[in-house]
Amino acid sequence: MSAERTGVSLVRRTMLGLQPSRSGWQIAGMSAVAVVIVGALSTLLISSTGSSPTAALHALYTGSIASQAAWTTTLLYAAPLLIVAAGSCISSRSGAFNIGQEGQVLIGALAVAAVTLKLQLAGWALLVIGICVAALAGGFWAWLSSLMYRISGVNIVVSTLLMTFVAQQLISYAVNTSWFLQEPSVAGIAPLPESKQIATGSQLRSFGSYPNLQLSVGLILALALTVAVAVTMTRTRWGFRLKMVGLNPLTARHAGVRVAALGGLALAISGAFAGIAGAVLLTSPVGNFRLQPGVSSNIGWDGLLVALVARNRPIVAVPFALLFGILRSGGNFLSSTGVPPFLVDVVKGLLVLAFVAPPALADILKRRAATRRASASGRHAPALQGAAA
């Protein structure tokens, strides 16, 4: 029960503590200031390497939104990020804090690669089946954590985290094992730790052609899933129950909700979303169409961060997923200016803080003000008393 409560308070902190309030403007102001500070820090960092911050910014711009082709890449990144984030919203709402999306993305990618490379069917059928199996596999991976919680109360944050590293080794095994998914070696060359490329027919379609904007089916899927999550959470009976479980599991149980089953399902759904994200990633150009140990390229971690910044509101996650997509596609262009692309990771982390810290700071300020008022009145009173004596 205590772990359940932990989950509840976690979610409260990330969801409720951040809802618009009287101090909303103060928070928005602080976030703006924080973003400026992040900008200043990044400038400082770039300058310290002897590169030009304006050149770096221009590279970011060129790589992400300057042209239709750049937009294409940005959106290719944004789609899986958004799917992961939408799934995170569901598990967080139920009070289970899943931080293992990175592993679940990998499992999804593994599943779609296995289906598309091993089965003999029409390309589009393979793709559809692959995405479904990816969802099941990612969901199963996350559900294992819920199972461990039910068996002996294993903390869900810890188990989802550890399962990520297990997943990484599973992928590594898959692409290093010839009977599994490793691409057979060409005579005389040592085989690489990666799978074959999936057939063109099984890759996600895009509308439009280079150099114009290409809209991937993945993005459409991402938006559809996000809207579905938003509607489910606010408009359905299931979403109502989910909210109850997250905010007070005991009252939920009293009201006839199967708390453990629903919590497990929510966790599994968030895993399934991460699995779908893995499938979308692998079957689109940014995933190279093949299974490699680094195929997830932190999409899982970043998707989780998107959900955190969006305070678990799926619709709000859309612009943040886009922002993170921009940072990714732009980051690829940074190297040309001599600035290591790792800068983007720093900026991403600091941006999350810039959005998460202000509400907490506003809270502290409010409390400090209350203390000051109290001690001010406390100091005032003795003076009066002295005068009376």
Place this chain on the structure above:
Amino acid sequence: MSFVDNTSTILSSGVRLTVPLAFAACGEYLAERAGTLNISVEAMMLGGAFASVATASATGSATIGLFAGAIVGLVVAVVHANLSHRAEINTFVVGLVLNSVVLGLTSFLIATSRFASHQVSQVSIPGLRDIPMVGDALFVERWPVYLLIIVIPLTWWLVERSRWGLELRAVGENPQAADGTGIPVNRRRRQALMWCGLLSGFGGAYLATAEVGSFNANMTAGRGYIVIAAVIFGAWRLGRSMVGCMLFGLADAMRLALPALGITLNVQFLIAVPYLLALLAMLIFATQHREPKALGQPFERGSS
């Protein structure tokens, strides 16, 4: 090579791989007893590793580098502590962000800098070093290893015997009650994190300046998470957590040594062993209520 030589090789490399884990695990253990499930231990180790190499290169002294690593670990801890135990931002969010920022920052900086290589010197203990099999492993080591002989009992004493440790345990079990007794809950948790930062930073620094002698991007490669796994595997007992570190260090050593010995064993499985063992340990121990009751729960006065 003979069996004795092989064993000796694996043992000594196992000990070396254990040392950074053990330092960090002492810190993580103490932080968890105070109720913080600190996942930024990875950031602390990585930051410490980078700082030690950079400082050693600048000062020409690997020893100064080691201590600079500990300081940077401490800095990461102070940031984490203030964000999560003062500003009350979810500690896992803070941990994820710090891990990402430190990984990005150190990778960024190493890509734009060149450092000279420095390593701390080896100390061998005459007489004992000649013991077969374990002599090389235990008695020919770089000197920081011997610091563990002080740090482990010191950590135990701090937690189990000192007033500070008693208060840490109280804070980790029941922060509301501890607060009512007059213990500054969040300050104790911040202090516990700082001890964790200091030791994790040192552990990371040891990895870089004592064993490898240089820094490369993401050089800790998830060792921080192994440390968390070790503390969980030890069911929040210091001794067993150290055994966990030893086990995981040896698994790592075997992974590196076996191919050279011509033994084929599933490498991926060996890497996954610590995580699987930690999960298994939790499945077994979680029902026995060994974990600090308030582990991972934020404290806010007045909420209960």
Place this chain on the structure above:
Amino acid sequence: MDSSVPAIELRGITKSYGSVVACDAVDLAVHQGEIHGLLGENGAGKSTLMKVLLGLVQRDAGTILHHADPVEIDSPQAAVALGLGMVHQHFSLIEPLRVWENVILGDSGRIDRIAACTQVEEVGRRYGLPIDPMARVDQLSAGERQRVELVKCLRRDPSVLILDEPTSVLTQAESIELFSVLRRVVQQENRAVILISHKLAEITAATDHVTVLRKGAVAFHSRTAETTPQELARQMVGRDVSLRAEAAALGVLPVERTSITPAAGIDAGVPAGPAALSFHSLSVQVGGVAVLDELSLDVRAGEIVGLYGVEGNGQSTLGDVLSGLIVPTSGTIELGGVAVDASGPGALQRAGLGIVPEDRHRSGVVLDMSVAENLTCKALDDISARGFLSRRKMYAIARRLTAEFNIIAPSLDAPVRSLSGGNQQRLVVARELSANPTVLVAAQPTHGLDVGAIEDMYLRLRKVASSGVAVLLISTELEEVMALCSRIAVISSGRITGVLSTGEATAERLGMLVGGIAA
């Protein structure tokens, strides 16, 4: 030291939470060598006042004087430094730690285990509070834990000792023992004691001075010897206490069988038909201990049966079983003669059982969901079609229930957190009754309510029973069960030690049963 100077004095203490004023310019002066009673209903501001005094809450205005010196208490540490010690209503001990470790928690300096253990034993001997310093707190009983709390407080040699509802978990014998310890503390050692209580009998018997708080302000102050329980009750409530049940609940009426007449129409009209609710050998084991031990009881339609006992004898476990939170280890629950499998969440509710849980914040409401959502959360089928919610239907039901049950809320969208205790309780009752249950279980339904709300609750329970619903009232207030019920079942250590009709029940017989002795 000059005894005319109060050991601790509060002047004009004001504290608001948002728009709610918890304390409004409260004055309180406590002298050495006296026990000062602080009386008030739940929510009158007693707890907030003490939290201010102990540095747990920051006041908005006012002064605290310690032996006439103005002091700033901005943390629990500052309070300890001034010699203020508190024994909390809910224990503040840390369970996995040992007694001696708990006792020295909050001190400073090196730890000396042997000295600490000796001191625990020594303080225990001096005050008659024997306790093993090496015992782990989680293995102690409620009474023993309170002893540890007292020892912990007393060994710091506090000049002011504060006790918050100290008898709520104690048996009568333990309570008497406690008050004799307190008397010794003030008389022989010249300390000051603040005794917080809402029990008039306790205040009259044990204190020298009494201050009554009402709605956050001081309503009355007197030497205890110069006032009467009736006067105190009147001051606490703010008007003459007329309603019989209300007076009984406040403890104004002496607990004697002869002075209590069961409410009219209950004894007479109870049909002798089959039981609407019955337990057969209900048992719950927790960690090898039988919390409920072969409990059997019948409640017939139209009657109110009281389940009376001292807190901690299995009542909350029974409440959890009936809320569907705990699955009984063995035994059956029958509703209308049909056994119900209580293992599925909501199974009992679907079978026609409504329950007002003991701790509404824990399992009665979702504090951060709206009034409308809380009112309809057990009737999702009524407010949705094909899985989708209908806001219109939800609001229609919520509007009807808030009007019918007189629930005062800022709006239907306001979180339940923003409602007063009485309105939260009415909300739970409204929701439970809206399902037209055949059985209503009310666990400590008047805990934390003001008198108006108590009165309302009693009327509501009577009305429900007279409409043919079987009512089980789980209560620790003897007067409450005597005033409302036609039969009283006494629970002790998870067993029913006896069932008496109100006609047979005397304080003496009930006292024996509560103590586990079948009468």
